[in-house]
Amino acid sequence: xxxxDAFLEELRSKNEISEVIGAYVNLKRAGxxxxxxxxxxxxxxxxxxxxxxxxxxxxFGCGVGGDVVSFIRKAENLDYTEAVKLLADRSGIPMPxxxxxxxxxxxxxxxxxxxKEAAHFFFSQLIDKKHAHALQYYFDRGYTFDTIKxxxxxxxxxxxxxLKKHLNEMHYTNEELYAANLVSKSSKxxxxxxxxxxxxIPIIDLRGRVVGFGGxxxxxxxxxxxxxxxxxxxxxxxxxxxxxxxxxxxxxxxxLCEGYMDVIALxxxxxxxxxxxxxxxxxxxxxxxxxxxxDTVFLSQDADEAGRKAVEKSIALFGEVNIKVKVLNISxxxxxxxxxxxYGADRFKALIExxxxxxxxxLLTAKNKYDLATNAGRAxxxxxxxxxxxxxxxxKRDIYASEIAEQTGVSKGAIISECKRLARRQTRxxxxxxxxxxxxxxxxxxxxxxxxxxxxxxxxxxxxxxAVLMNHPDYVxxxxxxxxxxxxxxxxxxxxxSVIMRRIREGKSISxxxxxxxxxxxxxxxxxxxxxxxxxxxxxxxxxxxxITTLKEEKxxxxxxxxxxxxxxxxxxLFES
Ligand SMILES: [Zn+2]
Numbered sequence: 001x002x003x004x005d006a007f008l009e010e011l012r013s014k015n016e017i018s019e020v021i022g023a024y025v026n027l028k029r030a031g032x033x034x035x036x037x038x039x040x041x042x043x044x045x046x047x048x049x050x051x052x053x054x055x056x057x058x059x060f061g062c063g064v065g066g067d068v069v070s071f072i073r074k075a076e077n078l079d080y081t082e083a084v085k086l087l088a089d090r091s092g093i094p095m096p097x098x099x100x101x102x103x104x105x106x107x108x109x110x111x112x113x114x115x116k117e118a119a120h121f122f123f124s125q126l127i128d129k130k131h132a133h134a135l136q137y138y139f140d141r142g143y144t145f146d147t148i149k150x151x152x153x154x155x156x157x158x159x160x161x162x163l164k165k166h167l168n169e170m171h172y173t174n175e176e177l178y179a180a181n182l183v184s185k186s187s188k189x190x191x192x193x194x195x196x197x198x199x200x201i202p203i204i205d206l207r208g209r210v211v212g213f214g215g216x217x218x219x220x221x222x223x224x225x226x227x228x229x230x231x232x233x234x235x236x237x238x239x240x241x242x243x244x245x246x247x248x249x250x251x252x253x254x255x256l257c258e259g260y261m262d263v264i265a266l267x268x269x270x271x272x273x274x275x276x277x278x279x280x281x282x283x284x285x286x287x288x289x290x291x292x293x294x295d296t297v298f299l300s301q302d303a304d305e306a307g308r309k310a311v312e313k314s315i316a317l318f319g320e321v322n323i324k325v326k327v328l329n330i331s332x333x334x335x336x337x338x339x340x341x342x343y344g345a346d347r348f349k350a351l352i353e354x355x356x357x358x359x360x361x362x363l364l365t366a367k368n369k370y371d372l373a374t375n376a377g378r379a380x381x382x383x384x385x386x387x388x389x390x391x392x393x394x395x396k397r398d399i400y401a402s403e404i405a406e407q408t409g410v411s412k413g414a415i416i417s418e419c420k421r422l423a424r425r426q427t428r429x430x431x432x433x434x435x436x437x438x439x440x441x442x443x444x445x446x447x448x449x450x451x452x453x454x455x456x457x458x459x460x461x462x463x464x465x466x467a468v469l470m471n472h473p474d475y476v477x478x479x480x481x482x483x484x485x486x487x488x489x490x491x492x493x494x495x496x497x498s499v500i501m502r503r504i505r506e507g508k509s510i511s512x513x514x515x516x517x518x519x520x521x522x523x524x525x526x527x528x529x530x531x532x533x534x535x536x537x538x539x540x541x542x543x544x545x546x547x548i549t550t551l552k553e554e555k556x557x558x559x560x561x562x563x564x565x566x567x568x569x570x571x572x573x574l575f576e577s
Contacts, residue, residue, distance in 0.1 A: 005509045012513045014091035017055045017068045042320040058528045065528025067512035111180045111233040115210035122154025122200040147268045158197035201260045227279040237283040241276045249273040253296035265337040269345040287317045296324045302335045315358045326355035378408045390422035449492035458489035458554035464547040467534030
């Protein structure tokens with residue numbers, strides 16, 4: 001899996017890091033750098049930084065960093081070779097013929113192929129006269145044939161092996177079908193079709209590949225939905241149904257629904273910005289994907305208790321990435337699908353335009369909980385409302401406080417002062433939370449170099465030496481003349497230092513992308529942090545020499561217990577060094 005430096009340099013020059021990352025993160029130029037909200041941890045103020053001069057990135061919040069390849073590895077959840085392949089494809093550079101292990105990539109691509117064939121098969125079964133009842137099912141839902149084709153909807157016949165036979169004939173093995181989660185294994189070791197007598201909804205990723213399927217029963221039997229489990233090609237917590245279409249209409253905001261059928265009905269009615277999470281509650285990964293394309297989300301969950309819980313969770317998650325949340329008040333129907341059928345697209349459009357902000361939604365939910373005809377009910381409602389308003393800016397707080405004062409007869413001044421008291425308390429709690437998070441993050445970083453807390457001074461000196469070396473490889477003679485690997489105290493830094501020195505001696509590049517294939521993404525993150533540190537040093541030469549002195553003193557301190565046992569000759573050597 002070793003790529004040569006020339007290939008990696010070409011890959012790097014054809015994949016300008018700010019452009020590649022710009023497709024994932026909304027980057028703003030800040031002098032010679034770019035800044036944005038980190039895609040790897042939740043944050044509200046940008047600490048994720050891209051450095052065009054060194055073609056690297058670093059997040060000051062969570063300590064993740066590296067080059068364009070390690071970014072893709074993390075963002076797309078790929079291994080090193082796969083990430084290189086993706087960038088090579090993106091920029092039209094041919095991959096080197098041999099010399100890398102792409103078995104995982106091949107297995108994953110095989111699953112995409114199988115899924116595509118399966119989708120064709122399900123569609124052909126749907127339009128087969130034998131299965132007219134399945135097509136009728138879609139027509140009864142109000143779907144047109146155009147919609148069916150657009151989404152590639154299909155039907156899995158009521159058979160134990162129809163799909164299996166079909167794909168076997170195309171020379172896909174049962175093991176491969178099993179890896180794609182299209183067949184199940186019986187206790188006796190035989191394979192049988194997983195989807196049977198269900199209408200089939202293919203799940204397509206942002207790059208247009210069929211990654212999995214949802215299957216729904218045609219009647220009321222259970223389970224209502226059967227979905228592809230996680231495979232090499234599909235991770236349900238990351239995937240968003242219909243995002244491949246919706247991303248092109250995301251300027252109008254994204255409508256988040258609960259089910260596939262809601263989304264399909266909405267698209268047919270002209271709301272092509274509708275999506276759904278795939279059989280799970282919304283996850284932070286899905287939220288971050290949506291945040292790449294839009295700044296407003298309309299929550300369109302079912303009007304039941306589970307739907308209300310989902311709304312609350314979604315409001316919190318989208319709030320973390322600064323996405324505006326509005327809640328659609330779907331009354332008179334159990335879900336958006338039924339709403340459109342009953343009242344039509346225009347009424348749904350009005351629903352979007354009149355959508356409640358998250359604050360209105362929360363207040364309304366609180367109000368419905370209490371009996372405002374009683375004093376106790378009014379008091380509870382005011383308390384809960386004050387908590388909700390305490391999170392708002394003073395102007396919005398004022399507006400809503402007036403409304404609540406009117407509804408309850410409690411004076412506006414009293415409501416506002418309660419809000420202020422709660423806001424102060426929340427600021428204190430938040431500050432403590434931020435401190436704790438910062439502590440957790442630095443613990444996280446220390447995990448990579450577990451010896452650092454014990455040998456803090458030595459580790460910091462080592463880091464400075466590496467930082468200078470990364471930014472000024474021409475200092476290598478000075479460094480070599482004064483310090484060797486053996487002087488390093490912590491094993492982690494010694495490893496990094498020796499990798500860098502070896503590459504320099506071999507005349508190889510020590511750019512982040514060249515080092516990427518020798519180091520793990522975690523190691524590369526630390527290195528990216530050190531590179532940033534090195535950029536900020538005023539007098540790198542002096543810093544480097546001072547750090548070397550510190551390191552040697554620290555090393556000596558460590559050896560001290562043994563000094564008593566040294567021979568005179570050894571002591572003389574140590575003393576001289
Ligand atoms: Zn981060």
